[in-house]
Amino acid sequence: METTLKQTTATKGGEWLIKPTEAADTFIPEDFDEEQKMIMDMCHQFLEAEVKPVVDRIDKLEPGLMPSLLEKAGEQGLLATSLPEEYGGLGKDFITATIINEGLGGGNSFSVAMAAHTGIGTLPILYFGTEEQKQKYIPKLASGEWKGAYGLTEPNSGSDALGAKTTATLSADGKYYLLNGQKCWITNGGFADVYTVFAKIDGDKFTAFIVERGFEGFTQGAEEHKMGIKGSSTVQLYFQDCKVPAENLLGEIGKGHLIAFNILNIGRLKLDAAAIGGSKAAFNTSLEYAITREQFKTSIANFGAIKHKLAEMAIRIWVAESGLYRATKLINDKEKELKEEGIPHNKSMTGAAEEYAIECAMLKVFGSETLDFVVDEGVQIHGGNGFSDEYVISRAYRDSRINRIYEGTNEINRLLTVDMVLKRALKGKLDLMGPAMAVQKELMSIPDFSNDDESAFAREKKHVANFKKAILMVAGAAVQKLMMNLDKEQELLMNIADMAINTYHAECALLRAIKLGNEQSLQADMMRTYLYDAADIINKCGKDALNSFAEGDELRMMHIGLKRFTKVDPFNTKTARRNIADKLIEQRKYCF
Numbered sequence: 109m110e111t112t113l114k115q116t117t118a119t120k121g122g123e124w125l126i127k128p129t130e131a132a133d134t135f136i137p138e139d140f141d142e143e144q145k146m147i148m149d150m151c152h153q154f155l156e157a158e159v160k161p162v163v164d165r166i167d168k169l170e171p172g173l174m175p176s177l178l179e180k181a182g183e184q185g186l187l188a189t190s191l192p193e194e195y196g197g198l199g200k201d202f203i204t205a206t207i208i209n210e211g212l213g214g215g216n217s218f219s220v221a222m223a224a225h226t227g228i229g230t231l232p233i234l235y236f237g238t239e240e241q242k243q244k245y246i247p248k249l250a251s252g253e254w255k256g257a258y259g260l261t262e263p264n265s266g267s268d269a270l271g272a273k274t275t276a277t278l279s280a281d282g283k284y285y286l287l288n289g290q291k292c293w294i295t296n297g298g299f300a301d302v303y304t305v306f307a308k309i310d311g312d313k314f315t316a317f318i319v320e321r322g323f324e325g326f327t328q329g330a331e332e333h334k335m336g337i338k339g340s341s342t343v344q345l346y347f348q349d350c351k352v353p354a355e356n357l358l359g360e361i362g363k364g365h366l367i368a369f370n371i372l373n374i375g376r377l378k379l380d381a382a383a384i385g386g387s388k389a390a391f392n393t394s395l396e397y398a399i400t401r402e403q404f405k406t407s408i409a410n411f412g413a414i415k416h417k418l419a420e421m422a423i424r425i426w427v428a429e430s431g432l433y434r435a436t437k438l439i440n441d442k443e444k445e446l447k448e449e450g451i452p453h454n455k456s457m458t459g460a461a462e463e464y465a466i467e468c469a470m471l472k473v474f475g476s477e478t479l480d481f482v483v484d485e486g487v488q489i490h491g492g493n494g495f496s497d498e499y500v501i502s503r504a505y506r507d508s509r510i511n512r513i514y515e516g517t518n519e520i521n522r523l524l525t526v527d528m529v530l531k532r533a534l535k536g537k538l539d540l541m542g543p544a545m546a547v548q549k550e551l552m553s554i555p556d557f558s559n560d561d562e563s564a565f566a567r568e569k570k571h572v573a574n575f576k577k578a579i580l581m582v583a584g585a586a587v588q589k590l591m592m593n594l595d596k597e598q599e600l601l602m603n604i605a606d607m608a609i610n611t612y613h614a615e616c617a618l619l620r621a622i623k624l625g626n627e628q629s630l631q632a633d634m635m636r637t638y639l640y641d642a643a644d645i646i647n648k649c650g651k652d653a654l655n656s657f658a659e660g661d662e663l664r665m666m667h668i669g670l671k672r673f674t675k676v677d678p679f680n681t682k683t684a685r686r687n688i689a690d691k692l693i694e695q696r697k698y699c700f
Contacts, residue, residue, distance in 0.1 A: 420485070575674065
C-alpha cells in the first residue's frame with residue numbers, strides 16, 4: 109500500500125542530531141490513510157471481542173486458549189500484514205505493520221504472544237531463510253496454523269547474547285546438526301511449532317537453526333511463574349543431541365549475530381508501538397475511573413492533582429507516538445529505496461532497520477518508560493482499588509514491567525544509543541566533528557539571544573536546536589577527555605543517552621505540532637509542556653556528565669554553556685495541563 113506522503117529530504121540514522129528536519133517531510137499519526145485507520149479499529153475490535161472477555165482465562169494459561177486466539181488473529185490477517193503475498197501475506201507496508209502492533213498493544217499477555225509470533229518468531233526465517241525454508245514455514249506462520257518462537261537467551265548469558273553455551277555439531281554422515289544446551293525465557297515456548305534457535309558450531313561460530321517441535325532430543329520445561337504477563341507462555345528449552353536436519357541451518361555459519369541483532373532493531377520499534385497501545389488502554393481505564401469515582405461529593409476528575417496526572421499521562425503518550433511514527437516512516441521509505449535499487453525484500457527491510465538502529469534503541473527506552481509511568485499513575489488514580497486484582501489497572505501495572513527488560517534492557521539500549529552514534533562518526537557516516545567544533549566556537553563568543561525567525565513555533569525551534577548543541581558540547585568534551593576509556597564510563601554514557609532521547613522526542617513533538625499548524629491548539633500546549641520539562645532533564649543530565657570528567661575553568665565554562673543551551677521561555681504548564689485534562693474528560697478517552 110502506498111502512503112500519500114513522500115520523504116523528500118530524509119535524514120540518515122542518527123542524523124537528526126546535526127541536520128534539521130522539515131515538518132512537511134515528517135509522518136505523524138494524523139497522516140494515517142483510511143485503510144490504516146480501519147486496521148487500527150479492527151485491532152481494537154479484536155481485543156474487545158476476542159481477548160478482553162477471556163483475559164482471566166488467559167492469565168491462568170488455559171491449555172489451547174492462546175494458540176486459538178493467534179489462529180483467530182491469523183484468520184483476520186493480523187499475523188500476515190507485512191509478509192509478502194507469495195508466502196501468504198498481505199504485502200502491506202511497514203507503517204501498517206507498526207499500526208497493528210500499536211492497535212493490539214492493549215491486549216496484555218495476548219499482545220506479547222502476538223508480537224513474539226509475528227516478530228522474532230517469523231522474521232528470522234523470512235529475512236534469512238532459503239527459498240525452500242520460506243516456502244515451507246512462512247505460509248503456515250502467516251495463517252497462524254503454526255506458531256513461532258525464538259531461542260536466544262540462556263541462563264548465564266542475558267544481555268551477553270553471543271556468550272551462548274549451546275553447541276551444534278555436524279553428524280558423521282552430514283545429515284544433521286546435533287544441538288546440546290538450553291534456552292530460557294522463551295516466549296510462546298510452551299506451544300510453538302517452530303523455533304529459531306542459536307548455537308555455536310565448533311565452539312565459536314554463532315549460528316541460527318530452525319527447530320521444529322517434535323524433533324528428536326528436543327524437550328521443554330514447565331511454565332515459569334512470573335510477576336506479570338502471566339498468560340504469556342514462558343518456558344525453558346532443552347536440547348540433548350537434538351537432531352536438526354542440515355537444511356534447517358538458518359543463514360550462514362558463524363553469522364547468527366546478524367540475524368539476532370537485525371531482528372532486535374525491528375523488535376525494539378515494535379515494542380515501542382505495543383507499549384504505546386498499552387499506554388492508551390491503561391489511560392482510558394484510568395480516565396474512566398477518575399470520571400466515575402466520587403470523593404467529597406464530586407468526581408475526582410475535577411481535582412487539580414488528578415487533572416495533572418491525566419494530562420501528563422496523555423502528553424507522554426502523544427510525544428511517544430510522535431517519535432514512533434516519524435522513525436517508522438523513515439524505515440518504510442528506506443526499505444522502498446533499497447528495493448528500488450534491486451535489493452531483495454529481506455535485505456531491504458533489515459538494511460532499513462539497521463540504518464535507523466539508533467532511533468529504534470531510543471524509541472524502545474522512551475516507549476517502555478512511558479508505559480511504566482502511565483500504569484503507575486493509573487494505579488495511583490485508582491487509589492486502594494488499584495492494588496486489587498478486581499481492577500484491570502493492576503494487571504496492566506504488573507504486565508508493563510517486563511518491557512524495560514526484554515529486547516535489550518533499557519540500560520543496554522541507552523549505552524547502544526551513544527555507542528552507535530560514535531561508531532558512525534568514526535566511520536565517517538555522521539559528521540559530528542564539524543557541528544561539535546561549531547558549538548565549541550559558539551561557547552567562546554558573546555551569546556546571541558535574538559531570534560530573527562518569525563515563523564510559527566520559532567522559539568520552540570530555537571530551544572530544540574540548543575538542546576542539540578548541549579548534547580554535542582557534552583559528548584564532544586567527553587570524547588576529547590576520555591577517548592578510549594569512554595566506554596568504561598557507563599554512567600556518563602547514560603547521561604548523554606538521556607539527553608539524546610529527550611531531545612529527539614522533543615523535536616518529534618515539535619515537528620508534529622508544526623505540521624498540525626495551530627500554535628494555540630492543545631497539541632501545541634502538549635508539545636510546549638513536554639519541551640519545558642525536557643529542558644530541566646537535559647540540563648541535569650548534562651551537569652552530571654560534565655561533573656564526572658571536567659574540572660576548573662573548563663567545567664565552569666561548560667556549565668555556563670549548558671545553562672545557555674537549556675534555557676527556555678517561561679510557560680504556564682499548570683493551565684496547559686488543566687486545559688488538556690478538561691478535553692480528555694469531555695471526550696472520556698485519549699483523544700489526541
